[in-house]
Amino acid sequence: MSQRTERIQQLAYQIWESEGRPAHQEHRHWEMATKLYEAEQQQGVAPEASAPAAKPKKPRATKPKAASLAEQAIEKVKEAIKPKAEKPPVEKTAVAAPKKPRVSRAKAVPKE
Template sequence: MSTQDKRIREFAYQIWESEGKPEGQEARHWEMASKLAEAEALAPKKAPKATGSKTPASKPAAGAKTLNGKAAEPKAKTTKAKPAAAASVIAPGEKAAEKKPRAPRKPPAA
């Protein structure tokens, strides 16, 4: 079995599980999985993020600011906080917590 077939099998299984393990949907799940695997194979590969700088410290980049003949330290990147909606994502197969209905409003006193 090729790696592509293994990847399609993994995708098909994930689809089957996410739909609640229905019977008789194998062909549809396999077709969906093969399309996903093909798209994954055609997608450009992202290079892993490097932890250190790729440029040597002795040679500052063109246009880099120098201080006493040494390359200036790059500013630290600030990370943005995730939006509140990202915390409320529900995984497939899990049920959302049901909200309690609000009590009806009382009419204003006259």
């Protein structure tokens, strides 16, 4: 790969990252990078001098391993299966009186 192609590829990658890594924009990024490369060459800027210093990447948050997830799931199942202390049955001492049938208002109003 020529130095020109490598430099354009680096620039296109930087453009892609700066735009939030959008999908299906390769051609547009390559065109923009080509124009930037040509501008660099016209100004006589060395590729190393124009490249911004690479920032150290932040470590990504790691997901819990599958084994620990499985262990957590097993613990939840064990808690759900565990026999619970039985409560003594509640004795019903007072029996509720049977409900009286409802009377509609039309029947409840005395006729004069």
